[in-house]
Amino acid sequence: MRVLFLAPHPFFVERGTPIAVRQAVRVLCEQGHEVDVLTYHEGEDIGIAGARIMRIRPGFGVRDVPIGFSVKKLVCDVWLAAAAFRQVRREAYDVVHAVEEAVFIGLACRPLRPFKLVYDMDSLMPDQIAEKWPAARALLPPLRWFERYAIRRSDLVLAVCQAIADRAMEAAGPGGVHLLPDVAFDCADSTADVEELRGLFPVGAPLALYVGNLESYQGIDLLLEAFTLLRSHAPCNLAVIGGSPEAVRRYREQVARLGLDDRVRFLGHRPLGALGGYLAQADILCSPRLKGVNTPMKVYTYMSARRAILATDIPSHSQVLDADCAILVKPSAHEMAEGLRHLISDESRRMTLGANAAARAGTHYSPAAFAERLARAYSSIEVPGEGQAPRAN
Template identity: 25%
Template sequence: MPVVLAALSNGSDDDVKRRLELAVSGRANGERDRRLAEIALSGGLTEISDTLLARASRAPGFKSARARRLWHDGNLGDAVTALDGSGAAGRRLQARLAGERAVFAGAAPLLQRQDFTPVSGRVLHFLTNSLPHTGSGYAQRSHSIMAAQQEAGWDVLAVTRIGYPVQVGKFLARACDVVDGVRYRRLLPSRLALTMDARLQQQAEELLQVALQFRPSVLHTTTHFVNGMVVQAVAEALGIPWVYEVRGQLSDTWAATRGPEARGSEKYRLFQARETDVMRDADLVVTLGHAMKANIVAAGIPGEKIIIAPNAVGGAFLHQPVAAADARREVGLPEDGFYIGTVSSLVAYEGIDDLIEAYTLIARKRPDVRLLIVGDGVSRPLLQAQARRSGFSDRIIFTGRVPQERAVGYHRALDVFVVPRKDLEVTRSVTPLKPVEALACARPVVASRLPALMEIVTDGVNGLLANAEDSQDVALKLESLINSDELRTRLGRAGRQDVLDKRTWRANALSLNTAYERLLVVRR
């Protein structure tokens, strides 16, 4: 078991599977099989998990393991029921799962109406995470919008979810942070409620106290629906409008890690229903692009209630781009050669495995071409193993996660930026930020031919489109750019100009501020 756990933590998926298959072929051992079944489940090896679990029906922790297996597939009610009659540990797990299921079924916080007078021009943003403790695209988008809103004249306060960032290991975090003039408040009570439904109630009560002190005229929150539930309760207690920003389709993101059958599960159905409820109840819905807006309208939300605030750029990305070789020198990369690559979260749906395969086809003919992969994620060990097997690992560079302030340097270090996303429901709808940043750096983009990406990349105008999950087509499009300085320059210039014209955080902030003002006029 320690060896299997070590292989799992190192991302050695093939080794984990091989060792678990050996366990399946060996003699049954109830408690060992139960533990190995849970390890298999954590690695996504559900068939092996089921086989081991079937041999562990008399093991002490079988009911808990069975509940987690059902929960993994989205069978929330069955998971709770599976823990009936279990011991103390099982009862604690049952209470936790029952509380989460209650939230998915619609249990929302309740607050009493307050005597409240808002201050005009103040907005409170409620966030899942934030700078400086999390450097994700989510955190950076939030920060960029709020900084631009402040520059446009609004008084902004950000509040993060209860327990954050201590719950992600930042044990010395302060109750307040200021980043680029944007204030972040943390909700850090001495004790957290034990179940999700109770914790949302606690979170709403804590957020209400901050709002009573700050006195905003508008509340603004983001996906997913639990944030909307909390903010709706506070907004109704104060009698002020609230905004729900849909940045992704998280039910589809969850389903993408489970397989097509997950879309028929209880969790998926409830997840979508709660998202629809929150969008319906919000005073304004904000989203990233036209594909996402179409999905929201299809869920029954009036189109006139929705505005688009696309992923955008600001700061250093607006500065005049430098030559790729100069940028490589600045970030410590070899200056010579031709660089293709990406800046991305390393997760399965981003399709980095297809990019490595495409690069392998090119590298056999072009020894001067390197592949640069900037970022980190659960797929990184598997991708590094693929790079080693390719025979070109000496020319494939993994940087890991880089500080946000250095990201622009890595964008500029590339000659061509690639977005090789898989063809999934979530990737067809959600527009990423990184290709917009690449275009701002005057770098042409090769992207999968998916609706959300086609809102950013116009084939032959600012980049090239390739068939999703088709490494040969990706390689073909890359080679056309590698072989033509004129084409790269023309596409890069057009891409940068389009971003400057349409996709800046300042433009988004002005659009949001105008929408806020309309909400306030309606409320008067």
Template identity: 40%
Template sequence: MPPRILFLAPQPYFRLRGICIAHQICLEVFSARGERVDVLTFPFGEDPEPLPGVRILRLPALPGVRDVPIGPSKRKLIMDLWSLPWIAGRLWSGGYRFVHACEESAILAALLKPFFRFRLVYDMDDVLSLRLRRSGFLRRRTLLRWVAALERLTLRRADVVVTNSRETRRFALRVCAPGRVVFYDHAPAMPSAFSGHRAPPEELDALRRRWDLAGRKFVLYAGNLEPYQGVDLLMDALPAVFRSLPGAVCVVIGGQEEQIAALRRRCAALGTGDSVRCLGPRPFPETFLFMQAADVLVSPMTQKKAVPMKLYAYVGSGTPIVATDLPNHKELLDAGSAVLVPPRPDALAEGLLRILSGGGAGLRSRESSRDRVATSAWESARRGLEAAYSAAGADAS
């Protein structure tokens, strides 16, 4: 039986990024429901763990483009345009009933829709025209108006639009009838994180010994190193932490080579180079082990965006969390489950020291937090996808 769904993921898949984790949870739900899915994605990234019924198809490499950074870029635009004929080829030969198009790939699918018979599910992670304007990638008003017009065309041609924030929902409702807009939280429920078991203590002890962390207090940040993540804020907070706890260490997982190099230079300038370990990207199972082994996890975001996907894995690990007191964090965390602090270096340092000094005893239990998120993640994804595919014109089963 041919696959029913062509899933368009215009990113290097898989990497430890929020959007990739959102893709992963969608694919896990599809797989659990017995769907057959082809994922068309960029030729970069790690191969994820195989899922029954899910096939990863990578675009051919394009000479001169070795990777794509996070956010809008010329290389991303080139890869998007390069993907158009390959999407058309898959539609010509695949016999798909649905195209599940994420982010800007929905524009390409909408342009092809008049020529093929498929139902379009637009997975709208962000308002593209606003992202391009805010990032400064496009500054000319004429180009921004063209993008906005393409975005409206995409919304009109989509059979259903899946949104994951109030901003995207409000924007979609300007064009779409309420029955064609489905909101659900793209909460990740990766099996290795939320399958109901934790790594045994001896495995966590072995990880600490392997990375020279045994007997030390250590802070973990895991995620990309884009400015909105607030890693600079974390670096400014760490000198006060290390003065109070000279043996403490901060481990940073994620980032691209040039970002990691810049972070190391910043640490050297702050005098914290020996206490900050930049490990670069790591496979998710290993990253999740680090989350469980850490003394405290930190999410120092400085911008109001959607709930950061890493936050679900953070909570799933059961390790105490310190996060900035922003609405996107408070959609999942509260004062009873995490230490929430103003986005200032002194406040962040104080929050980290509270946990590292044993002041997290009043937070809700690790197990109850993990179970709460695991259940809500699977239920949110299942209900959201069922509603979306029902609105698109067919039961997703």
């Protein structure tokens, strides 16, 4: 089939949704589909065999589009919509595969030509808007109505986690909803420069590691507070990878104020290809996230790393992790500190949890499992004789 893939974000950049888009586009092309990716003007140009990447050209000097909803993102989405209209009028597609809010662009394009609409549902958008802008809570009922409308009008909904699948099935029933979890980061670049993390600390101790952005919902403040409760009677070192330069600077200042200089290091951004080398050095992998329902992609990478995982007991984590493969704790500093104490003192338990997590990831969240799920989902909307229209010149 010919697929127009609407990706409303910078592409490619090393963060969750663009990585998931790259994975989906690669798999669709490997399965014989012809894919045009329409995306923002920002991001690294990458080659994907069988795919063509097209970019918008927004006015108003829009640069550095951030994660999540923003005015810059809304401006880019207007330009993305205009580009999508032109592309659908120009070329015949069997499928428009729309990520997140781009589903509304796909719906608006429907009068132009017949095609199947795939809603790639990576989050609960109304809930995210209300969390970012509390004043928008009054708009939750109409926003959820629009979400239900998009779900019902789509031919296929790909839900990134079970909680999102449940919301989609409430609106459309189970028939058109397929669960498509993310997979672990591909972080096996053996040429990447990886420093020795344990050498960064003056005193040897078990090493905890966090990888990801430093937005407030990620719970880094909670993790630091837990480390203040540990102190010397339960020694542990913490390395933090990721975050903007400004966020890293702010947290380094906080570490100094808390008197944790000898135990905590904020390293900033590191290449995605080097991630495997860092995870392999850790004893404990931390995800202190405070809220959310979509499982962060890094959790699958944590699982594949065969290291013990300490995570907060919220839907983001509990729909993938359980007591067999992780320590799940309430999102409080005291509970986080207790979880760390338990893992610090029990190496055998750490090894068992890591092995169980890796086995589960290999079975349910491998690239092969992802490809099989995506093929099954697309087969549900494929019509015999459809597709393979020639590209317009």
